[in-house]
Amino acid sequence: MGSIDFQSYESRAEASAAAAELLAALVRKKLSGSPQAQASLVVSGGSTPGPCFDLLSREPLDWTRVTVMPSDERWVPADxxxxxxxxIRSRLLQNRAAGGNVLPLFRAGVEATQAPSLIQADLADTAQPFSAVLLGMGEDGHFASLFPDFEQLPAALEPETQEPCMVVQTASSPHLRISLTLSALLNSGHIVLLIFGAAKREVFETAKQGGSAYPVEALLRHSRKPLTVIWAG
Structure with a gap:
């Protein structure tokens, strides 16, 4: 387990602002390497990151050199x-970030099972390691779309797998999904875990101790780069 920087905030607004500031700093550092430098940002979906996206979209970065991709996706059209x-398009790639690029996981006109090879090819042209990864976590300990009841979860959590993403179908989700694997997410200079509420704090603390069945425990155990956990009640 690498170093975990746990940050607690009084409000979710403060936590969202802290996450946005950290992500902006990480992207800015990557872009400052040279005028040709490219940055890549992986972000989660759901309700948690929206306010963070709103703030991040106002950061004065050269967004034309930034590629944003979702950590996971429901197999539904982009609209x-x-x-x-x-x-991502409606909350993050707005304001100053309107010129940013998206690397989508959903691909129109193909079956979900065909997408991983297409995504892998696109990732070859994307700046890696990722400049930063922003993840959320469910009360069941899932991150991205790596749910506890996913039959192929052990393979998806294998830190040495060469598969960057997998098709996910579980009883807990009405949609077929595609998710980056743990191995792909670990290929990052910095991981930020943004979580809200007492229940998720308890899940995080349990997973950090080890011996749980929570998927997020694998993320905490195998991360070798800086991992910042930002929490508010």
């Missing part, structure tokens, strides 16, 4: 209300 790509 669907449940699409993480839609969330």
């Amino acid at each position: 669907h209300p449940d699409s993480n790509e839609r969330l």
Whole structure:
């Protein structure tokens, strides 16, 4: 387990602001390497990161050199209300960030099972390691779309797998999904875990101790780069 920097805030607004500031600093550092430097940012979906996206979108970065991709995606079109790509475009790639680029996981016109090879090819042209990864976590300990009841979860959590993403189907989700694997997410200079509420704090603390069945425990155990946990009640 690498170093974990746990930050606690009085309000969710403060936590969101801290996450946005950290992500902006990480992207800025990557871009400052040279005028040709490219940055890559992986972000989660759901309700938690929206306010962080709003703030991050106002950061004065050269967003034309930044590629943003979702950590996971429901297999729905980009204009669907449940699409993480839609969330990225409507909340993050606005304001100063309007010139940013998206690397989508959903691919129109193909079956979900065909997507991993297409995504892997696109990742070859994307700046790696990722400049930063922003993840959330569910009360069941899942991150991205790596749910406890996913039949192939052990393979998805294998830190040495060469598969960057997997198709996910579980009883707990109404949509077929595609998710980056733990191995792909660990290929990052810095991981930020943004979580809210007492229940998720308890899950995090339990996973950190080890011996749990929570998927997030694998993230904490195998991370070798800085991992910042930002929490508010």
